[in-house]
Amino acid sequence: MNIDRLKELCLIPGISSREEKIREKIIQNLNPRKYYVDKIGNLVIRKGTGNKKILLMAHMDEIGFLITSIKENGNLILRKVGGIPDEIIQSRYIEIVTNEKIIQGVIGAVPPHLKKDNVSFELVGNVGLNTKEDVLNIGINIMDYAVFKKNFINIGNYISCRALDDRFGCFVLEEVYKNSSPKNEVIFAWTVQEEIGLKGAKALSNELSEIDLAIAIDSFACCSRQNQHIKPGDGPVIRFADNSGISSFYYSKKIVELAKKNNIPIQLGTTGGGTDGSIFVDKGTPFVALSVAVKFLHSTVEMIHINDLENLIKLLKIISEEEL
Known part of the structure; x- marks a missing residue:
């Protein structure tokens, strides 16, 4: 398992609707003979033949900010894209992505000395320039x-980085694509705009027909009162219920049986949020959400256990090669 490849994917910037850099890197990494990119940016590659069609999905986009205006004093007015907790925003380094380059910046904070004067926090970026004209001149635009x-750091048996959600899923799909010999027709899809409402999956569900099973590879937030039994390092997680849907009982049981048969640890849990897979139920397609436990989800220090990542790759490889 090439952790450097996962690092590479995590460090590439790409908020919802701006996934092009991640998509280009995945195509470069895999160099597939045939693939297509749909009108909104979903990347789709097919592999194998068989009686069943299995769709494996992971989303490319991450949470971040759009620049919606530039103030006369040079500050960048930012709009949140995706579920960013307010408490993680202040006093952060940011990277502004333009058409030509990446520019370093910060989101500041209100010093305690000024709070007594009722100075309040404003969600703006600063790139060390004092006028709108100067900001425009270095290439930053609305x-x-x-x-x-x-x-990207290793902490014991963990990896920590912003955007592990869901670049670990993108990485897992790459590994399964490269190292499996499917007995089914497996459709690998790297989707867009998941963080703002599963938009890419909705488009994909209209494009793909006669799918027998849709599997979404995405994060599992741990550990709340409803899932305290989920332990990082104890195996991948079947996310059998969340706010968007309920995984297929039939296929969840099948996957548990395959995991046990192949000595792969597996866990079952519920959480909030939603995954791309749930969209396919509306089209009459059963889905299963497969995850790894992520500590501090949607923060700047997301953490996953390396063993869970390895076991998820093994499990998905087996799923693609079995007659489900």
Whole structure:
């Protein structure tokens, strides 16, 4: 398992609707003979033949900010894209992504010395310039975007980085695509705009027909009162219920049986949020959400256990090669 490849994917910026850099890297990494990119940016590659069609999905987009205006004093007015908790925003380094380059910046904070004067926090970025004209002259424009500056580190048996949600899923799909010999027809899809309402999956569900099973590879937030039994390092998680849908009982049981047969640890849990897979139920397609437990989800220090990542790759490889 090439952790450097996962690092590479995590460090690429790409908020919802701006996934082009991640998509280009995945195509470069896999160099597939045939693939297509649909009108909104979903990347689709097919592999194998068989009686059943299995769709494996992971989303490319991450949470971040759109630049919606530039103030006369040079500050960038930012709009949140995706579910960013307010408490993680202040006092952060950011990267502003323009058409030509990446520019370093910050989101500031109100010093305690000024709070007594009722100075309040404003969600703006600062790139060290004091006029709108200077900001425009370095190439920053409205509709550019920003992401939190990322640091990819190993902590014991864990990996920590912003955007592990869902770049770990993108990485897992790459590994399964490269190392499996499917007995089914497996459709690998790297989707867009998941963080703002599963938009890419909705488009994909209209494009793909006669799918027998849709599997979404995405994060599992741990650990709340409803899922305290989920332990990072104890195996992948079947996310059998969340706010968007309920995984197929039939296929969940099948996957548990396959995991046990192949000595792969697996866990079952419920959480909030939603995954791309749930969209396919409206089209008459059963789905299963497969995850790994993520500590501090939607923060700048997301963490996953390396063993869970390895076991998820093994499990998906087996699923693609079995007659479900």
